[in-house]
Amino acid sequence: MKTLQSTLLLFLFVPLIKPAPPSQQDSRIIYDYGTDNLEETFFSQDYEDKYLDGKSTKEKETMIIVPDEKSFQLQKDESITQLPPKKENDANLRRLDFTGNLIEDIEDGTFSKLSLLEELTLAENQLLKLPVLPPKLTLFNAKYNKIKSRGIKANAFKKLNNLSFLYLDHNALESVPLNLPESLRVIHLQFNNITSITDDTFCKANDTSYIRDRIEEIRLEGNPIILGKHPNSFICLKRLPVGSYI
Template identity: 70%
Template sequence: MTRSSLTGIQQGFHQENIFRSRAACNPGFATRRLTMQPLPVCCTLLLLLPFILSAPSVPQQTISHHEDYIVEGKLFQLNLQKMAQTTERNGLTLLSKDRFKRDQERAGSNRTAAKVEDADLPTCLLCVCLSGSVYCEETEIEEVPPLPKETAYLYARFNKIKKITAKDFSDFPTLRRIDLTGNLIEEIDDKAFDKLPLLEQLNLAENKITRIPALPTKLTVFNANDNQIKSKGIKANAFKKLTSLAYLYLANNQLESVPQNLPESLRILHLQQNGISSITDDTFCKSNDTHYVRSHMDEIRMEGNPVILGKYPNSFTCLKTLPSGSYFK
């Protein structure tokens, strides 16, 4: 116990002794002391009430509800008479319930469909966009994702895309490469790639495509390996106007014949593992022009087809190298 505490106790005992001595000499002294006891608690509260009512309000940090409004953020002496559809003050945002529900539904729709309505947004929701390239690989998307207008390269491989519509690539004039390998594509609108004047590479391998749509004229590489394409799914002039096409991959399909009117620019042609059973003198060359040479063609692969190439010696006179495949039974 400290010295100050002892001093206080001693003073208390001294005052009590004085009281007792005065009471012994004057009996009315004790009565007067009793009348000076503290006021009751209720009276004390009544006296202090004006000071309590005038005290300033304490800032609250809550999220609360009031009638038709939802309050988000920090609440600072909210004046309900000044509520509006949207008010921002000191971090406070007031949203009507209708507005709040609309915003929530819109946000949920964006997450589900991965669509961005505002063209100024820099990226689609489920993809990574970097320097004109969009990477959406293995994200399980079921449709072509929204793209920034400046997109030049799209990689959306190994997803669950089932259809390509004319609207998917309707306003992307800078696209140069599209890779949709390993999806579930069964249907492609014939005009899906019409508005892609700079498209050079199109990869649709490992899908369920049964026919080839119209292709952009500047295409240099077209890969449709591992699909279900039959000869009737390729138009007679599907490749004729593609004067820049150098690489054509149609292996592991269901072709019964070699596509017609192959462009002169073609260098590599892969047709292995199809159902091609015969060829003609005009398949690769020109039967009416014995001097004709396919100067650009470097490789033709036809192994895994039922055709016996040795039966058609005049079909390869214009080629620098013979196609790979079966020449004898």
């Protein structure tokens, strides 16, 4: 009996404590890269009354815009066949990413006012040719398209003196693009339909002392070309291209 009374008294004097309410989650997504915090805000806009194959569908386009207004990324959406309309602050963009859509054609003047653009990604679309590219690009990625050699102008890359990374793999190129700039460090051309190269493709046939020391990697595997048949095409390189030699 005493034990029961003691237990009842204990319950009477122990203060009631309510559990703390769950903390609200911040709707912002914050990525921490060392000392920099990059906050990305997601804006979504739904488009009604779209019809595909006779059926009513709802198409959702999601844009990821970094607060400094220097980056723009269009989320993968297989219903998007053209670039979104231009905006007033486009001139300040440094990075554009249109990966994973069904974009088939881009007019030559599309990027003419993007004088500050450094990175342009058009991967995984349906492009048959390249538009005129901005002059300050350091990275251009158009892998996994349907681009043929005739879809790249002879001087498409010639004046891109800051271009370091070029990704044109998994296309339908029959030859290596002409007039590649000296600034290039990485060139990906694997899994195309390249059948031949010349002594001037990467080197200078008339200058045996010429060394192209900036190039760190050239990938040509998955092409019909046998690299071993073109030994003079690589004498200026510090590293042989990746590919088939026999």
